[in-house]
Amino acid sequence: MRVAIVIGASSGIGQSTAIQLAKRDTGVILTYSGNPAGAQDTVAAVEKEGGTAVALRLDIGRSDTFPAFRDDVVTALRDTWQRDTFDHLVNNAGFGGMAMFEDTTEELFDRFMRVLLKGPYFLTQALLPLIADGGAIVNVSSNSALPTGLVDAGYSAYATMKGGLNVLTRYMAKEFAARGIRVNAVSPGPTRTRLSDASGVVGFEAYPEVIPMLAAKTALGRLGEPDDIGKVIATLLDDTGGWITAQNIEVSGGYDL
Structure with missing residues (x-):
């Protein structure tokens, strides 16, 4: 059995990814920060799939x-799967939010950097010796950082970090290729998740009135759902994506097309 680590899997895209991996006979180590109940919900959902x-x-x-x-992680691998390596890593944890350029404080900028860029960089570095040769990594980015993405005022710091993650994805793919480890990114558009902003306010639950506006700007006519993204991540990790590396896949339903 393959084993994946999904960072930030107590809800939303991470939770969906964990469940989609379980459907593909992959064991999951999932992480959470402030939502332990959500993490247990994810564990239960994985177990419901027989994982x-x-x-x-x-x-x-x-x-x-x-x-x-x-x-x-070493203890969990040994005790649960009798292994000393794992196969897949999904760098998904993060938070959203906006601040106009002139209102962005160093504190907010540094928090975005620690969570969205520095965290994935050094966590991957720490876990790399445990990733099996031939494994795969997916970094969850954002279409706000794509050259073709919508430039929306107020997201300069957030998108800057996601842009750094996109560059990091390519360099990881280059350096890890010697071990057969593939590295890709996915860039979701607006997606119905519990992603909190810098103040802890949960996005679409707090502001449901923006959903019709976002759906109207999406070619396929609706807001993205976590499973729309989770299925793509799981596909990039499994053998179906075995000849794909150093790519950034936009998964947005044609947002702002």
């Missing part, structure tokens, strides 16, 4: 905790 999951707490914005997290 096995272990939930571990991780603050992706604190790189000083990564060595201890790596030790927890």
